Amino acid sequence: MIGAMSKLSAVIMACLLLLLSASANAQSTDQASLFADTSCNSNVCLRAVYSPSERRMNMTMSANGGGAPMGWYAVGTGSRMDGSNMMIGWVDTTGKVVMSQRTASGHSNPSTSITALAATMEPAHSFSNSSGTVWAWSFPMSGSETAPSASTPFIWAVNKQNNPDSSTSASIRRHTAYGSMTLDLTKPYTSSSSSSTGSNTGTNTPVTPATNGGNTEDQNRSHRVLNRNNRLIIAHMVMMIVAWFILVPAAILIGRYGRTFFTWFPAHRGIQIAAFVFVLIGMVLIIVEVGSGTHFDSTHAKAGLAIFIIMFVQMLLGAVGHKTKRFNVSRIVHVVIGLGVTVAAIWNATAGLHLWDWGVPRWASWILWIWAALLFVAYLAGLALLPRDLREWREKSANTRGEKQEYLGLQNNASPGASTHQHSPGEQPTSPTAWANPPLQQAPSRAYQSYAHQPHAPSGGI
Template sequence: MSIYSKRNVWCAIVLYFALVQVVIGETKYCLKEVDYCFTITLPQANETLVNFRLEAPSTAGWLGVGVGPGMDGYLMVVWITSEGKTLLSQRVGEEGVQPMATDQQADLNLTNSTIVGDKLIIEFTRPLKVKTNTIKNKQTFAYAYATINPESDDIVNVYLPRHDYRGNVKLDLEHGDSELQYDKLIIAHASLMSSVWFVLIPGAIFIARFARNLLPTTWFKLHVAIQLFLSTPIVLAGSVLSFVAAEGLKFDDPHRIIGFVLFLGFFIQLAIGAIHHHLYDPKRNGIPWWTKLHWWFGRSLVVLAAFQVPFGLKLFGVTDMVYYYIYYIYLFVILIAFSFLSFRLWNRRPDNEFKRMEDS
């Protein structure tokens, strides 16, 4: 065989494996907290079956993989009974309701179930497209891990104990990409928006309401600078990140609906503030309606934003209550500080009315 023939053979081999890699597109994701991993492999050419491989501690109760965001859609569940029987169930769930078995359990085919050391390995297949669900090349998958075993061999009527861990991950099956781009975008979005709505904007409100006598010549400049030069670019950046992560504007969840309302409300509040500043008269005898609107519309936006974090944590699949407790404690501290400082303003007025400090 000539050197050119050998080179052509090696080129053909490399090209073949490159094509196979593109077609198969194996992708793996692991939940580090409990060492639970699932691998999804697209079918080869002229085939229609998607391969799933689940790896978890042998002490796992039940394992779940869902096609789509959240555990309230299409779900595949596997568990092993005390007799060592491996059961695989296809289910469809709704928010807050036990997922029910579909009428097409034959869509799933168990191909392997073994325990190697302390590791449980489950392998099964399902078609790319089933009655209620289709797997796409770029797809959000949900996952769940439970420590309590259902202890039942009835795949239709079994009751699934509550999961201990759950979440969402967006995977690119075609290119084998599991770099968690979705998670990174959402975490960045949450960090930016939290800094705006629970640090910068409350800080600007506190300065405008309580710091007029303390900073008689700079409180207004600080209030405006925080909103224009810090809050505004961060709100825009955080909104773009969520738009990219969700692949468009969606209104299928309370968090996304409230987020859109807050986005519009933020810029409406800036416009109301500009009107208030333009029409401000230092010799006024009363408080005009546009000024009161600026006060209360801003406070309303912050109150509405307070509901965003629990909804966002739930949408992202966070089940660890520590994050919720930390957030509620922080809200409590902000509320106590606002109430205490407001009481001081009221107590310092001779007529005991809730009013701001005198304009300087």
């Protein structure tokens, strides 16, 4: 009896070991078929685990601070708000995390009327306390959605001053910071990598967003993929920098110094036309990059459109004003608008650098501002020639008026026939002026010519 019981126990133990081994192998196989990546900035961290077999992305968003209202945080799929599948999270007054799935038709207030598949919230892995806040959920992928790639784009936004109520449909105010990030969801998932997320460790330890003192090079590495969008952005940036930091300032300085030293207008006009072509190409490139999304939905984009329109009007004003006299009001307006739109374009170009998620270093904008300062000093130096230009213009205007008055005076004193002025015996006759033919150089009348050609009878002698 005891021997039979021992054999039965051995069989049961062997079965249990076999089941545990199979379970471990299955778990290992499942983990091997998962892909994951994490991206952080100074506001929020996002981690995504993609399961190809389930066609599902398990998402974890985390931020510093918690246990009380701390504003709202959001991430969404894609590279822009239009059509993005978003998750917006916040903490209510009781310290409970709230998650709301929303979408938007452009750069507008997201709506809870979604067209994507409903997300599955993970309240067991979501929390908020003094160590941080974590929101966990999963997005099912529809059959029409493409599989994640090595540069899967996401957008993020925050407003740390706006605290919605506990309703998932609560209204939110406009974000105070936003941007985009890219995850490499072809990287294999490992259990060690999951320890950085609060949803997988079970220790309620959130991912700590990177601070400004962190290694931003590592944070931006996943963003620096030379894909089609980044190529278009780089081309747009090059076109605008060449136009507003080289061509337009060169045309302005030629106009300022050329008025004193050389013939300036042909070069000024040619360079400005070239600058306009560069700006036009830059506009087309960024419109193509945005694609079917909402255009001109940011301050940078709206300012760029306004600058482009003013530049076109400015060129027309310059063509018309050049036909007027020097220091005409239209010319002065042309100069003032030209300087103003150039300063605005330089500011807008440097501001645009910080919108690019490539992670442009700060010294890049410093170089642009230093170059702009040097151009400003060069223009101020050219203004020192303005009194000389004004004096020469007045002298030329006075000479022109004197010549005109002299011309009119000679014309009024001249008689239609021969001169009646009597010269003294010792007086030399003055040479005729260039304004009118002298009387002796006038052609004989037709009556005299006809009389001279008629035959005449010889006169009789006495």
